[in-house]
Amino acid sequence: MAAGTQVKNVEVRDIARIERIGAHSHIRGLGLDDSLEARAVSQGMVGQQMARRAAGVVLGMIKEGKIAGRAVLLAGPPGTGKTAIAMGISKSLGKDTPFTAMAGSEIYSLEMSKTEALTQAIRKSIGIRIKEETEIIEGEVVEIQVERPATGVGAKVGKLTLKTTEMETVYDLGTKMIDALTKEKVQSGDVITIDKATGKISRIGRSFTRARDYDATGPQTRFVQCPEGELQKRKEVVHTVSIHEIDVINSRTHGFLALFSGDTGEIKPEVREQINTKIAEWREEGKAEISPGVLFIDEVHMLDIECFSFLNRALEDEMAPVVIMATNRGITNIRGTNYTSPHGIPIDLLDRMIIISTSQYRESELREILKIRCEEEDCELSDDALTVLTRIAMETSLRYAIQLITLAGLVSRRRKSNEVEIEDVKKVYSLFLDEGRSTQILSEYQDQYLYDQKPDVGGSGEPMDL
C-alpha cells in the first residue's frame, strides 16, 4: 500500500563544508570602489564610511610598499568595527603581504621578555620575496609501473612514463618518488608537475582525454588539457617568507622545528644582526625583495610604558612594518605609570600616529550587519525577528545581538522550523542575560553572593553589613 510506505525525508548534509564561523569571518575586504569611496554594504562591511575610506588610503600606502614604519590607530567605542576594519585591510592585501594580528596582552609571557615578543611580532610582519628559476617536469601520466621485491624488503624500483602532446619520456623511479606518487594517489591520466630540484609532485588535474571515465572520478575532479611542447620547462617562482621565519631557522638552539611547535623562545640579537646584513646583501644582489607588511595590535592599551617607548624606537627602523593599533579606551591610565593619556597611549607615540575613529552604528546599519551575520551562520530570520533583534542591538550591544542569532537559530531548529520567529528571539532574550541586565541583577541581589562588596566601598575586604 502506498500509505504504508511513507518516504522518510533523509536529511542530507554537506559534509565538505565543515568550517567554523568566527566573529569576523564574514569580512572579505574593505568594501571600497575603485576611487576608494566606501560602498554602503559591500564585502561584509556596513557603515563606518569615513573610517573605511581612511583605511582605504592606508591600504594604498601599504600596497605601494615604499612607506614603512607608519602607525595607524583605530579608536572607537566597543563593537564599532575596529577589528573588522583591520581584518578588511588584511583580506584586501591578499596572501603575499604578511599580516600579523596580535592582542596587546599577548606580549606578557614568562618565556620571553615583552620587547622580545614585540620584536618577533614586528619581524613576522616583514616579508621577503625570493625569486627563483626552477626546472619542472610537466606532463600527463601514461603509465606507472612499480616492482616490489618478492621478499618484502629492499628498495622498490619503478618506471614512470610521462607525455605531452608532442613527446613521451620514460623515467626511472627511486623509493622516494614511488612513495610520493602513492601518497598523492597519482594514476595514469593525471596531469602532474614535478619540481626537479626538490622532487615535489603536484597534481594539476585529469587529462581531458580521460574525461569519459566519468564514473570513476569524484565531483571535484578538474579536467585539464594535456601539456604542450617539451616535458621539462623552466619556470620562475616567487616565495614569500617572513624575517621571523628566517630568524627561527637560523637560531641554532631551536632549528626549524620550532616553527611548528611555536616554541621559539628568545632569539639572540647577534643572530638577528647577521640576518639583517644577509638580507641587505640579497637585496643588493637582486635576489630578494623586501615587502613590509602589517602588524595589527588589538587592545593596544594593554601595552605598558616600556612597550610604547620600544615601539617609538622600532617604528623609526627602515625595515619596520606598518603598525595598526586598535583601542576602545578613552582618556585613561597608561599602563605602568600613574599618568593618564588619551587612549592610554603616551602623547609622543600618539603624535607619530594617524588616528582613524569609528562611531556608533545607526539602526539601519545594525540591521544590515545582523542580516549579514545571519547569512554567515546559516540562519533564516523573519523580518519581525530581525526588527526585534535590531532593537536589542540598539539597546544593549551589537555583540549580544549577534550572540542571540546562533542561539535563536538553535531554538527554532528545536521546534523544527527553518525560520527564526519573534518567539525564538524572545525566548533566548529571556534565557540569556546581557551585560546590562546582569549588572542590574547583581546590584539587586548582591548581598546573596559570596564576598560581595558595594562598588563604592572597595579595598576594605570586610563584608559590609547592610
Next chain:
Amino acid sequence: MAEEYNLDTNIVLRRAWKRGKNLSKKSQWEIEVGDPEPDTLSLEAIGLKENSNTPYIIKRITSTALEWRIRNLSYPIEVYSVLADPDNKCIIVKTSNKKYYKKITVPDLERVNLVPDQKRIEYTYKFGTLIITYKKPPEVLKLERQVLEELQNVQTIKDGDLPCKPS
C-alpha cells in the same frame, strides 16, 4: 664560463657555464658544448631519473658547422623533421609519432644577433643517432676567429704553476 680547446685544431671541445646562483640551491655547471655531465645524483636525491634509453642531446662545434647529435633515437629518418623557428630563436626537432620533441636554442647565433635559417640546416640519421648540422654563417666564423686570436695571447699555465700562492 670555462672552455676547453683542442690545441691542434683550435676547436672548442667543451664550454660550460656556472648557472643557477640561487638562495636555496648551489650553482651548477651547465654544459653548452661537449658531453653532458652524467646525472648520478638525482635518483637518490629526489627518486627520479630519466631512463637510460631516453634520447639525449650533445652539441659539438666543428670548423665549418654547429652540430647536434641526439642519441638513443630508434625511429626511421622519415619520422623526424627539423625546423628553424626564427621567432623563438631556436631549432625545433619533431617526430611525427609524437615520441620526441626538442627546442634547441642556438647561443652561437644569438651572440651575433642572428636567427636560425632553415636553408643552413641538414640532418642525417645513423646508428640510432640523429645528427643535425648547421652551417656556420660568416658572422659566427668571424667572431670565433676574433675570440681565438684573443685566446692565443693568453699565457698558458703549466701544471703545478698556480696563479696564486697557496698558503
